[in-house]
Amino acid sequence: MTNPISFSTRTLNMKGSSTLKAALAATRLREKGVDVIDLTVGEPDFDTPQFIKNYAIEGLEKGFTKYTPSAGLTIFKDSIADHYGRQYGASITPAQIAASCGGKQGLFNAVAALVNEGDEVLLPKPYWVTFPELVNFCGGTNVFIETEETDFVLTSEQVREAITQKTKLLIINSPSNPSGRVVPSDEMRKIFDLCGENGVYVITDECYLLFVYPPSEVFTAASLPPEYLDFICVSGSFSKTYAMTGWRIGYTITNEAWTKQMVKLQSHSATHPTSFVQYACAKAMQNDEESFAEVGAMLDEYKKRRDWFVPALNEIEGISCALPEGAFYAFIDVRPHLGERYKTSDDFGQALLEKSAVVTTDGAGFGAEGFIRLSYANSMENLERAVEKIREFVVD
Ligand SMILES: Cc1ncc(COP(=O)(O)O)c(C=O)c1O
Structure with a gap:
């Protein structure tokens, strides 16, 4: 040709x-x-820890080899909801959870379900490389927030200054790739409150959730009172925390309406993450100790x-x-x-x-x-x- x-x-x-x-x-x-x-x-x-590999084999042997619902297996969603309840005091329902092929697909679903042409999306610098590309792809406009004067730790004041009438969404990632910096939980809450007051949605990428070095503390937005999930979408991933990058499994936690739109989108693309991988992760989430x-x-x-x-x-x-x-x-x-x-x-x-x-x-x-x-x-x-x-x- x-x-x-x-x-x-x-x-x-x-x-x-x-x-x-x-x-x-x-x-x-x-x-x-x-x-x-x-x-x-x-x-x-x-x-990947051996006990998770064993669960995957168990999943295969039990016949988890067929299509699953696009939002994920019931056991997957139930186990995530229970795990977050036990570990972080979260009260989320399985209908607020959707399985995705890695955190990346969950992020894509979340942005694509929300952003229209011309919507402004706030991205604190330094940002993970994929964020601005997702926003561009969906027709949104990236608005970058400089954070060098606070050593790359985003503050609510910086977010306040960046919000305009057109701001639809803030994408935040703490612990951060690439800086490794962590926004303290009280500042995170201020940022969320500010966004809630101004009608700005938030995607919080918690890909490195458990990789936090003391005295800094692990913090997930899913632990906030349930109404925060009216405008926040938590993006979770098994990739880094459980050394499972090749397995391609993650999930989102947000309100039912946003979840529904994301699942619809996913049903026309990847459909769902691999069935026995969902099973393995569900079992791992039930086994907090290991x-x-x-x-x-x-x-x-x-x-x-x-x-x-x-x-x-x-x-x-x-x-x-x-x-x-x-x-x-x-x-x-x-x-x-x-x-x-x-x-x-x-x-x-x-x-x-x-x-x-x-x-x-x-x-x-x-x-x-x-x-x-x-x-x-x-x-x-x-x-x-x-x-x-x-x-x-x-x-x-
Ligand atoms: C900040 C951040 N978010 C999301 C991801 C996506 O990870 P995965 O799709 O493997 O869950 C990565 C991977 O490098 C990352 O660094």
């Missing part, structure tokens, strides 16, 4: 994922035999790495990094190194890749030019080698 394909404007306008681009660069070098230190990884370096033991062990390990990695990065000339209270990313400021030699943080990252084979993710894709994201979902040995290489690179 000689004619170029006339693709849809919506898709053409979508930017490719910068996180995936960085990961691809690492793969290419590795294929050439280079000993790469890959700090782009956006997933746990642990395997679930929390597994998550606790991973969290201890991430904390150990963070407590070494972040101070070590801060000792490197011209590099600074606020302490992440959650997730598994360090978001370093490299602006003192920018100028003649490296004009942008992307130039800095590319040079680091070429000279030292350390692969990182540029901050510009998260709306924070001058910053670089380093994932510490990696072995201590690799983190130590990475710090040494970055130190050598900046003095060179």
